[in-house]
Amino acid sequence: MKQVAIGVDIGGTNTVLGLVDQSGEVIERHSIPTKTQADYKIYMNQLADAINELINKANIQTEVMGIGVGAPNGNYYNGTIEFAPNLNFKGVVPVVDFLRDKFDYKVIVLTNDANAAAIGEMIYGGAKGMKDFIMITLGTGVGSGIVVNGEMVYGHDGFAGEIGHTIVDPNGRDCGCGRKGCLETYTSARGIKRTVFELLATMNEPSILRGVSFNDLQAKMIDEAARNGDLIAKEAFDYTGEILGLNLANAVAHTSPEAIFLFGGLAQAGELIFDPVKHYLEEHLLNIYKNKVKVLPSELPPGDAAVLGASALVWKELG
Amino acid sequence: MKQVAIGVDIGGTNTVLGLVDQSGEVIERHSIPTKTQADYKIYMNQLADAINELINKANIQTEVMGIGVGAPNGNYYNGTIEFAPNLNFKGVVPVVDFLRDKFDYKVIVLTNDANAAAIGEMIYGGAKGMKDFIMITLGTGVGSGIVVNGEMVYGHDGFAGEIGHTIVDPNGRDCGCGRKGCLETYTSARGIKRTVFELLATMNEPSILRGVSFNDLQAKMIDEAARNGDLIAKEAFDYTGEILGLNLANAVAHTSPEAIFLFGGLAQAGELIFDPVKHYLEEHLLNIYKNKVKVLPSELPPGDAAVLGASALVWKELG
Numbered sequence: 001m002k003q004v005a006i007g008v009d010i011g012g013t014n015t016v017l018g019l020v021d022q023s024g025e026v027i028e029r030h031s032i033p034t035k036t037q038a039d040y041k042i043y044m045n046q047l048a049d050a051i052n053e054l055i056n057k058a059n060i061q062t063e064v065m066g067i068g069v070g071a072p073n074g075n076y077y078n079g080t081i082e083f084a085p086n087l088n089f090k091g092v093v094p095v096v097d098f099l100r101d102k103f104d105y106k107v108i109v110l111t112n113d114a115n116a117a118a119i120g121e122m123i124y125g126g127a128k129g130m131k132d133f134i135m136i137t138l139g140t141g142v143g144s145g146i147v148v149n150g151e152m153v154y155g156h157d158g159f160a161g162e163i164g165h166t167i168v169d170p171n172g173r174d175c176g177c178g179r180k181g182c183l184e185t186y187t188s189a190r191g192i193k194r195t196v197f198e199l200l201a202t203m204n205e206p207s208i209l210r211g212v213s214f215n216d217l218q219a220k221m222i223d224e225a226a227r228n229g230d231l232i233a234k235e236a237f238d239y240t241g242e243i244l245g246l247n248l249a250n251a252v253a254h255t256s257p258e259a260i261f262l263f264g265g266l267a268q269a270g271e272l273i274f275d276p277v278k279h280y281l282e283e284h285l286l287n288i289y290k291n292k293v294k295v296l297p298s299e300l301p302p303g304d305a306a307v308l309g310a311s312a313l314v315w316k317e318l319g
Numbered sequence: 320m321k322q323v324a325i326g327v328d329i330g331g332t333n334t335v336l337g338l339v340d341q342s343g344e345v346i347e348r349h350s351i352p353t354k355t356q357a358d359y360k361i362y363m364n365q366l367a368d369a370i371n372e373l374i375n376k377a378n379i380q381t382e383v384m385g386i387g388v389g390a391p392n393g394n395y396y397n398g399t400i401e402f403a404p405n406l407n408f409k410g411v412v413p414v415v416d417f418l419r420d421k422f423d424y425k426v427i428v429l430t431n432d433a434n435a436a437a438i439g440e441m442i443y444g445g446a447k448g449m450k451d452f453i454m455i456t457l458g459t460g461v462g463s464g465i466v467v468n469g470e471m472v473y474g475h476d477g478f479a480g481e482i483g484h485t486i487v488d489p490n491g492r493d494c495g496c497g498r499k500g501c502l503e504t505y506t507s508a509r510g511i512k513r514t515v516f517e518l519l520a521t522m523n524e525p526s527i528l529r530g531v532s533f534n535d536l537q538a539k540m541i542d543e544a545a546r547n548g549d550l551i552a553k554e555a556f557d558y559t560g561e562i563l564g565l566n567l568a569n570a571v572a573h574t575s576p577e578a579i580f581l582f583g584g585l586a587q588a589g590e591l592i593f594d595p596v597k598h599y600l601e602e603h604l605l606n607i608y609k610n611k612v613k614v615l616p617s618e619l620p621p622g623d624a625a626v627l628g629a630s631a632l633v634w635k636e637l638g
Contacts, residue, residue, distance in 0.1 A: 073607070082607070132475040146573060148474070153467050155575025156451040157611060160467075165605045166569040177605055250485040254465060254573045256474025286484045286496055288392070288401070292476060 001063045002027075006051060007311025009113065010034055010071035010095075012086040015047060017054050018307035019062065022315060024124030026304050027062070030054040040089040048102040066107025068313030069095055070116030070306055077158035079110050085176065107317045113137070113306060115152055115161060117298070118145025119316050120309030121261055126299035132257045135298070136163065136248070138266035138273075141176070142184040142191075148255050152316075163251055164188075168243055186243040189219040189265050195236045196222055207232035223269045237269065241276020248277070249284035252293055263298035263305065270297075320382045321346075325370060326630025328432065329353055329390035329414075331405040334366060336373050337626035338381065341634060343443030345623050346381070349373040359408040367421040385426025387632030388414055389435030389625055396477035398429050404495065426636045432456070432625060434471055434480060436617070437464025438635050439628030440580055445618035451576045454617070455482065455567070457585035457592075460495070461503040461510075467574050471635075482570055483507075487562055505562040508538040508584050514555045515541055526551035542588045556588065560595020567596065568603035571612055582617035582624065589616075 004027060007018045013035050019028040032050045037043035055064060073084035079096025081089065099108045111119075118135035121127040127135075131150045137143040142164030146153040153160045164184040165177055172181025173194060185191050196209055196217065207230050212221065225233035248260055260281075266273055278295050285293070300308055323346060326337045332354050338347040351369045356362035374383060392403035398415025400408065418427045430438075437454035440446040446454075450469045456462040461483030465472040472479045483503040484496055491500025492513060504510050515528055515536065526549050531540065544552035567579055579600075585592055597614050604612070619627055 132479075148467050148472050148479075149470065151468065153574055155467070156577040157575055157608075159607045160451075160573065160575035162572040162605055162607075166572045167565060167603055170565060170603065179603070179605070246486060246489060250569070251573065253481040253485045254479065254570065255472055256476055256479035258475040284486055284489065284498070286481055286498070288478045288481075289476075 001061045003065050004058070004062045005065050005311040005314035006054065006067045007307040007309070008047070008051070008067060008069040009116075009306035009310050010069065010081070010087070011306070012072070015050070016307050017050055018304065018311060019054055019058055020308060020311035024308055026307060027060070028054055028057045029307070030057065035088060038088045038090075040093045043089070044093075044095070044098045048099070051103070064105060065318060066105040066109070066314035067099055067103065068107075068116070068310040069099075069110040070113040070310040070313070071095065071110060072113060074110045074112040074115075075158040076109065076111040076115070076152070076154045079108070081110075107314050109313045109317055111152070111154075111313060112143065113309070114143025115145040115154075116309030116313060117143070117263055117300070117305060118147055118309075119152060120300050120305060120312040121263075121298055122147060123312035123315050124300065124308055126261060126296055127259065130258050132255060133259045133261065134163070134248075134251055134255070134257045135261045135263060137264045138187055138189075138262060139264040140189060142188050146255055147257075153255070163247070166247060166250070168247060183243070183247050187240055187266065192219055192222055192236055192240050192266065193217050195239050196232060199232050199235055199239070203232060203235070205231040209233060219265055223272060226272050237272045238276045240266070241273055242280045245277045245280025246284045248281050248295075249286075249289075252281075252289050253286060256289065257293060259294040259296050261296050261298045263300070267297055268302070320380045322384050323377070323381045324384050324630040324633035325373065325386045326626040326628070327366070327370070327386060327388040328435075328625035328629050329388065329400070329406070330625070331391070334369070335626050336369055337623065337630060338373055338377055339627060339630035343627055345626060346379070347373055347376045348626070349376065354407060357407045359412045362408070363412075363414070363417045367418070370422070383424060384637060385424040385428070385633040386418055386422065387426075387435070387629040388418075388429040389432040389629040389632070390414065390429060391432060393429045393431040393434075394477040395428065395430040395434070395471070395473045398427075400429075426633050428632045428636055430471070430473075430632060431462065432628070433462025434464040434473075435628035435632060436462070436582055436619070436624060437466055437628070438471060439619050439624060439631040440582075440617055441466060442631035442634050443619065443627055445580060445615055446578065449577050451574060452578045452580060453482070453567075453570055453574070453576045454580045454582060456583045457506055457508070457581060458583040459508060461507050465574055466576075472574070482566070485566060485569070487566060502562070502566050506559055506585065511538055511541055511555055511559050511585065512536050514558050515551060518551050518554055518558070522551060522554070524550040528552060538584055542591060545591050556591045557595045559585070560592055561599045564596045564599025565603045567600050567614075568605075568608075571600075571608050572605060575608065576612060578613040578615050580615050580617045582619070586616055587621070
């Protein structure tokens with residue numbers, strides 16, 4: 001009997017499920033749509049069915065050790081999704097209570113997706129053996145998971161670790177959260193797009209990006225332009241790295257981690273983003289922290305990272 | 320036999336020692352100069368003598384449970400003071416190793432003064448029973464101690480919790496740390512003085528503070544002027560509260576504490592500083608954190624707070 005954990009990643013469009021062993025191998029996968037359901041009870045029944053299907057698909061003998069769920073606005077203490085702006089469900093969804101009614105596993109836990117990514121990195125990835133690190137997810141939004149002394153920081157209310165919503169400039173860019181100047185407005189995929197448009201306005205250099213509308217511009221095009229020497233695109237990466245480096249220096253002044261992992265679309269740009277982040281992080285670090293903090297790419301495979309992170313919650317809970 | 324802990328607060332000018340019981344009563348006090356010694360070995364021998372004197376002074380039967388030391392740039396893991404700019408000792412001072420050679424107590428620990436204040440608040444003060452809180456010390460500098468899930472956050476290297484050196488504005492005021500725009504340059508006693516001088520330059524309102532030189536201006540005079548309705552002084556408190564409130568909102572986005580305690584000279588200004596801090600904190604908090612975080616005055620008696628904090632390290636270690 002192989003011990004496995006079920007990882008469930010609830011995304012805005014789809015929910016992806018995986019049966020994962022302790023080494024991080026995904027043995028089986030399954031998925032269902034999230035978006036089509038506004039009534040969470042119907043969705044939760046579908047999720048329960050999907051979990052059963054997933055278990056039945058496994059063509060080896062498995063012992064399921066528990067279910068881990070990663071979800072936007074997931075609350076670890078309550079086992080709920082609370083007022084998630086990118087999901088159709090309104091209000092508070094009692095995910096863990098619902099799953100407890102359907103399944104008898106000792107471990108059924110939920111947290112937000114960035115925390116799940118951090119635990120995934122700790123269990124299967126580059127943070128194995130690290131006690132203090134920070135995971136930054138650079139995607140549509142910017143999420144974070146903070147680990148202190150080997151434990152996830154959940155805070156008083158289960159919502160700790162929203163570095164993407166630390167305010168860089170209180171008079172800065174409009175953020176989806178209703179405030180202004182959050183880190184996310186500069187360092188998400190949309191953030192670097194906004195930076196390109198700001199630079200197209202302030203700089204006179206020619207750029208291939210001058211022919212692209214805001215709606216058409218994609219982060220990948222900025223990446224490609226920068227690799228072809230486009231000055232505006234290169235400057236956009238530098239500026240993004242500067243804002244991120246400065247704010248990571250501030251994060252270090254809170255929990256003094258051994259490493260900061262970057263994950264998600266923008267992190268795929270490799271040295272285009274890592275070089276300026278490292279440079280500006282060091283520049284802005286308080287003396288006592290200089291030359292100590294590693295900035296590393298996540299070692300989780302991008303395609304399975306969310307499900308791996310969710311499943312890792314189970315091993316973390318048992319460990 | 321009454322169980323007691325020895326608290327040692329190493330300050331730039333004097334080192335204050337206290338024999339403290341578990342309720343936080345200081346049974347005996349003693350002090351020696353810190354500043355006169357540049358050779359730490361001579362100083363450490365004097366400190367050992369002072370500890371023995373302190374124990375001998377107690378006119379009740381006591382069982383000493385250990386020694387806790389609070390010091391600037393104190394490192395919990397190493398038990399050392401490392402490159403403290405405000406002490407005469409150069410380099411690394413192995414305080415705990417030295418005391419271990421002289422004393423046989425099971426617990427001999429050291430941390431920085433702001434962390435000691437946080438542990439003091441947790442053991443004797445307003446943070447009793449709290450699992451997640453932040454202590455901010457507003458003195459000559461601005462220090463902080465972060466507690467997560469009932470444990471002090473020391474970080475990878477023992478130097479975590481320097482919120483006073485998070486950067487508010489990378490082009491801002493010169494900081495003693497060599498960088499620019501640290502929180503400390505705005506919200507320390509010197510910080511509010513600097514703000515007054517900025518306001519005297521930018522505003523036209525009459526103010527009693529227009530007759531005072533930078534060297535002569537003291538934080539207490541700003542407090543008094545504000546209470547007498549001086550607009551510049553009131554604005555200085557408002558601005559200080561705004562900067563602090565904004566940056567505390569960012570700190571909340573890291574560890575989501577139940578409460579933030581303010582301690583030190585500027586915190587003594589009462590509602591003059593607490594009102595704007597609370598106002599701007601709420602204004603800048605991400606939705607999920609709003610109306611949850613208490614901003615409270617430290618409940619440690621100002622005169623004994625440092626020694627209490629240092630002694631509390633012992634009870635924390637035993638607890």
